[in-house]
Amino acid sequence: MIVDAHAHLLxxxxxxxxPECFPRMEPIADSTDRQLLFGQTKFRATEVFFEAERxxxxxxxxxxxxEVLSPMPPLLRYDLPADDGLALARHVNHFTAELTSxxxxxxxxxxxxxxQDPDAASAELAAVAEAGLAGVEIASNILxxxxxxxxxxxxxxxxxxxxxxxxxxxxxxxTDRLPRSGMGTYVVGIExxxxxxxxxxxxTAAACPNLRISFSHAAGGLxxxxxxxxxxxxxxxxxxxxxxxRAVMPDDGPSPLEYARRFYYDSMVFxxxxxxxxxxxxxxxxxxxxxxxxxxxxxxxxxRTLRSMDLSEKEWEDVSWKNAFRWLGRA
Numbered sequence: 001m002i003v004d005a006h007a008h009l010l011x012x013x014x015x016x017x018x019p020e021c022f023p024r025m026e027p028i029a030d031s032t033d034r035q036l037l038f039g040q041t042k043f044r045a046t047e048v049f050f051e052a053e054r055x056x057x058x059x060x061x062x063x064x065x066x067e068v069l070s071p072m073p074p075l076l077r078y079d080l081p082a083d084d085g086l087a088l089a090r091h092v093n094h095f096t097a098e099l100t101s102x103x104x105x106x107x108x109x110x111x112x113x114x115x116q117d118p119d120a121a122s123a124e125l126a127a128v129a130e131a132g133l134a135g136v137e138i139a140s141n142i143l144x145x146x147x148x149x150x151x152x153x154x155x156x157x158x159x160x161x162x163x164x165x166x167x168x169x170x171x172x173x174x175t176d177r178l179p180r181s182g183m184g185t186y187v188v189g190i191e192x193x194x195x196x197x198x199x200x201x202x203x204t205a206a207a208c209p210n211l212r213i214s215f216s217h218a219a220g221g222l223x224x225x226x227x228x229x230x231x232x233x234x235x236x237x238x239x240x241x242x243x244x245x246r247a248v249m250p251d252d253g254p255s256p257l258e259y260a261r262r263f264y265y266d267s268m269v270f271x272x273x274x275x276x277x278x279x280x281x282x283x284x285x286x287x288x289x290x291x292x293x294x295x296x297x298x299x300x301x302x303x304r305t306l307r308s309m310d311l312s313e314k315e316w317e318d319v320s321w322k323n324a325f326r327w328l329g330r331a
Contacts, residue, residue, distance in 0.1 A: 001065040002302050003324035006167075006216055006266045006290030008072045010036060011095040012050035018091070019084050023075065025050075041074040048294045050095075052102035058294070059106065063301040068324065069096060070110040070137035072295065073169050078116040078143050085114030089124065097131045108328060109133045110167055115142045118151055122158045134328045135165030135212075140195035141173040148198025156208050165328050166213040168195050170220060192220030196263060197229075205259040212327050214264035214288060218274070222260065223281055229256035257281075264327045266290025267319065272305050284315040288324050 012034065014022050023038035025045070034050070036043040048054040049072070059067060071092050080088065093111035100107035111128040113121035113136050128136055136159070140147065147168065159166055170191040172183045196219040199205045215222075230239060233255050235246030242255075261282055267275050268290040278287060289306065291298040299305060306319060325331070 001321045002289055003066045003321040004064050004291050005068045005288035005324045007067040007069055007293045008295050009069045010045050010049040010072050011092055021080055021084050022088060038074055052099050062298050066106045068108045070167055071112050073171055076112060076139045082114050082117035082120055085116055086120055089113050093131055097133060110135050110137045112137055118155050122155045125158050125162055125164060129162050129164060137167045137169055139171035140168055140191040144173045146198035147195050148202030148204050153204055153207060156204050156211055160208045160211040163329050169216045188217055189220035192217055193222045196222045200256055200259045212329060214327050216266055218265040218269050218278055223278055226257050226260055261286060264288055272309050284318045285323060287319045289320055
């Protein structure tokens, strides 16, 4: 069995009386596709984004047993007024609950909340749980603020209390340090790193030890930085015994690697060598299958790279489906 823990949806419609700042999904002549128009975003969406039957057909064709469905990231518009952001989140969450109800054995839904207003986002989590959604998707930064900022700690604490899963999707932050052409490639790696590191350094990981959180694309370059962070924490190479005399930042608490091993990471890193490193450093019990489908095409069959690796039976079962159920808090 394969659970695709990183797949996206788009609502087919928006209310006729929705605020002007809401997205639009316009019909395309002589096609079942629809055009998403949302601010500067213009995206042609095929039926598989919003029709449950088409999703099941695509899953069967690729060998996927179940999907974890989250909103397409452009819907995470934290620049909207908080009230409009909440209204949009509720509409998307209602659609997600409706789509996943088509086949609850094969679809698990994640909602969204208006993170531009942390109090409203925290309060809305109860409605997310009541709707039967397994958790929420958030962006890797909130209008340029790290998710590890203390102002978001009550949100993560409430998600932990309610047993909801969090999926952090890398999204560009305002910057002029890279050309816009790099936003979908290098920025994903940078943003994933900053998001996960901020939870460790900002104290959220310590304050919420039972928070179930995953990161898109293996949290970018985090795994390459962790051995250096561990050296500065413990003063040793290769995760040997701690040497406080050499530690630059001595700390009696868990190491950066120990915190990172509480998180989950989707394994969509496009190379078996990168996956092997993630398994060696973080553990096979931390990785999830992810595809970004249908925004990006899946490997055919799904998880082909993972299938080609010399994983033990236990490693394969963990990565292909068991870790997803652990992250989601599902039996």
